[in-house]
Amino acid sequence: MILQARNLGWRVGRTQIVDGVDLAVREGETLGLVGPNGSGKSTLLRLLSGILKPTTGEVSVEGQPLDALPRRLAAQKIAYLEQQADTGEAITVRDAVELGRTPWLSPLQPWSHEDDRIVAEALADADLHGFEKRYWAMLSGGEKQRVHLARALAQRPRILLLDEPTNHLDVRHQLSILKLVAALPVTSIVALHDLNQALTCDRVGVMAGGRLMALGAPEEVLDVESIAEVFGVRASIVVDPADGARIFRLDHIR
Amino acid sequence: MTIAAAGQHSMARLWWRWPAGVVVLAATVFAGTCIGETAIPLSVVVQTLANKVVGATYPLDPIDMGIVWNYRLPRALVAASCGAGLALSGLVLQSLLRNALADPYLLGISAGASTGAVTVTIAGIGGGAVSMSLGAFAGALTAFLLVALLAKAAGGGVSARGTGQIILAGIAGSQLFNALTSFIITKSANAEQARGIMFWLLGNLSGVRWPDVTLAVPVAAIGLVAGVWYARALDAFAFGAESAASLGVPVRTVQTVLIGLTALVTAVMVSIVGSIGFVGLVIPHAARFVVGVRHGRLVPATALTGAAFLMAADVLSRTMIPGQVLPIGVITALVGAPAFALILLRGRRRP
Numbered sequence: 001m002i003l004q005a006r007n008l009g010w011r012v013g014r015t016q017i018v019d020g021v022d023l024a025v026r027e028g029e030t031l032g033l034v035g036p037n038g039s040g041k042s043t044l045l046r047l048l049s050g051i052l053k054p055t056t057g058e059v060s061v062e063g064q065p066l067d068a069l070p071r072r073l074a075a076q077k078i079a080y081l082e083q084q085a086d087t088g089e090a091i092t093v094r095d096a097v098e099l100g101r102t103p104w105l106s107p108l109q110p111w112s113h114e115d116d117r118i119v120a121e122a123l124a125d126a127d128l129h130g131f132e133k134r135y136w137a138m139l140s141g142g143e144k145q146r147v148h149l150a151r152a153l154a155q156r157p158r159i160l161l162l163d164e165p166t167n168h169l170d171v172r173h174q175l176s177i178l179k180l181v182a183a184l185p186v187t188s189i190v191a192l193h194d195l196n197q198a199l200t201c202d203r204v205g206v207m208a209g210g211r212l213m214a215l216g217a218p219e220e221v222l223d224v225e226s227i228a229e230v231f232g233v234r235a236s237i238v239v240d241p242a243d244g245a246r247i248f249r250l251d252h253i254r
Numbered sequence: 255m256t257i258a259a260a261g262q263h264s265m266a267r268l269w270w271r272w273p274a275g276v277v278v279l280a281a282t283v284f285a286g287t288c289i290g291e292t293a294i295p296l297s298v299v300v301q302t303l304a305n306k307v308v309g310a311t312y313p314l315d316p317i318d319m320g321i322v323w324n325y326r327l328p329r330a331l332v333a334a335s336c337g338a339g340l341a342l343s344g345l346v347l348q349s350l351l352r353n354a355l356a357d358p359y360l361l362g363i364s365a366g367a368s369t370g371a372v373t374v375t376i377a378g379i380g381g382g383a384v385s386m387s388l389g390a391f392a393g394a395l396t397a398f399l400l401v402a403l404l405a406k407a408a409g410g411g412v413s414a415r416g417t418g419q420i421i422l423a424g425i426a427g428s429q430l431f432n433a434l435t436s437f438i439i440t441k442s443a444n445a446e447q448a449r450g451i452m453f454w455l456l457g458n459l460s461g462v463r464w465p466d467v468t469l470a471v472p473v474a475a476i477g478l479v480a481g482v483w484y485a486r487a488l489d490a491f492a493f494g495a496e497s498a499a500s501l502g503v504p505v506r507t508v509q510t511v512l513i514g515l516t517a518l519v520t521a522v523m524v525s526i527v528g529s530i531g532f533v534g535l536v537i538p539h540a541a542r543f544v545v546g547v548r549h550g551r552l553v554p555a556t557a558l559t560g561a562a563f564l565m566a567a568d569v570l571s572r573t574m575i576p577g578q579v580l581p582i583g584v585i586t587a588l589v590g591a592p593a594f595a596l597i598l599l600r601g602r603r604r605p
Contacts, residue, residue, distance in 0.1 A: 046496075050499075071504045072502040072504070075500060075501055076502065079500070080500040082496060085496075085497050086493070087494075088352070089547045090542070090546070090547055091492055091547050095546075095547065099501060102486055102487075102503065103502030107482070107483050107486075
């Protein structure tokens with residue numbers, strides 16, 4: 001198990017945001033996290049990344065407790081793409097992506113050609129070729145999202161934690177980013193809103209009220225009854241006659 | 255141009271900028287030593303430096319030699335250190351707190367220093383055994399500790415809200431200590447003392463001698479080394495403290511070390527020369543317009559610009575009105591504000 005959480009919980013004041021989550025992530029899989037707004041997906045990702053200290057339970061990475069790991073080493077293993085990180089600095093796309101190399105550099109370990117190569121690759125993967133010299137303030141929401149993804153990729157992590165990476169993206173880039181994440185030789189946990197996108201993950205976890213309600217293969221976890229219970233919508237399954245793929249059609253419960 | 259070629263790093267390719275910076279700095283110090291109210295020929299300045307530094311034995315007028323060696327040179331060196339130190343402190347706080355209006359006096363340091371200074375000079379605490387500088391230093395540190403404690407108790411920390419707390423705590427601290435200063439002045443000072451204090455508050459380099467140099471130069475150097483050492487960590491704060499943490503920066507440690515150093519550098523500088531405004535707030539922005547936002551370049555550029563700017567301001571303050579020395583804080587704002595306006599206008603093409 002590359003990433004494991006035991007009885008993970010986080011509370012602010014008297015409000016329990018994440019409650020008793022047990023989770024074991026297998027090496028190389030893509031795990032989708034779905035759940036309504038405020039179900040604790042983002043907080044769970046922040047706990048798993050080590051940025052937030054849990055109030056109960058613990059996270060371990062490759063068998064080692066994450067707490068005991070220095071930040072720098074943790075960031076060499078785990079990259080976390082947060083929602084809506086913004087800056088007022090006149091920073092260029094290339095500058096922003098180069099930040100991804102931070103955990104691998106130190107004053108005594110300066111920038112190398114290898115770092116240049118990795119940054120160029122990350123820019124290409126996020127389809128940002130030709131954007132290197134654009135300033136942050138001149139990017140659209142979707143382009144900013146892709147810069148964040150490129151920064152996370154430049155970190156060369158073993159585990160990618162992505163908080164709604166398809167937010168703001170046009171349809172083509174939504175598809176290509178999910179495909180890219182699935183094809184990368186890394187373990188990824190992806191918070192998603194689109195249930196049809198969740199169907200393409202290896203496994204899916206369903207969050208509600210801070211708890212992990214279900215975890216398993218997409219077709220087992222995302223059935224009509226559980227969707228009605230967790231999201232309060234009526235789902236019907238449509239099969240594409242071209243290739244037999246299942247698609248959700250969602251509607252209000254009448 | 256390929257992506258890799260575009261990414262050739264300036265730190266490696268442009269190594270010559272470091273020695274070039276040192277040369278520019280030395281030239282500015284030299285110019286500051288040559289220019290003054292009393293006209294002293296260039297040859298006398300050079301011979302004085304030769305006598306003192308390499309042990310040459312040119313026969314010189316001891317008064318001229320005294321002006322150059324004991325008065326102008328230490329003054330130029332302290333002005334340079336002070337400019338570099340304050341500008342670096344401002345830069346570090348702006349980057350860490352992600353607030354363009356952050357300056358070294360944000361943490362209540364300047365207000366605390368003035369309270370310390372008036373406590374010693376006017377209220378007479380310490381019975382003359384404590385110098386005004388020492389009083390200012392003690393006041394500055396006291397104010398900073400109070401502000402830091404308040405920020406911590408109010409939940410200051412890694413979050414966006416946490417960085418806001420230290421700014422708010424700083425405002426509360428500054429108000430408190432400024433009020434204390436006014437209280438002491440109105441209660442105890444006579445007109446002469448009040449005028450003297452006002453001069454000190456606006457910045458004054460006229461009392462500076464060699465012992466001040468041996469304090470100011472190392473402190474500024476420590477600030478510069480720390481800034482360069484943590485350049486990548488400061489870069490990582492561009493998208494906020496959480497983002498920095500996810501990039502492997504030990505946020506708490508970096509914040510504690512750098513804010514602590516900022517407080518120390520500022521307290522030392524303020525205790526030597528009084529509170530000089532404008533430098534810490536504006537020089538980092540000016541440097542950003544020229545070299546961009548990456549701290550590997552920005553930290554040295556800020557230090558150099560701050561040093562050169564304050565030395566130039568000091569020369570102006572001595573020579574602008576014959577027979578009268580203006581407070582240097584007046585010059586920094588009078589000259590600096592229009593200069594900065596120009597930079598703002600020229601930089602409007604950039605987002």
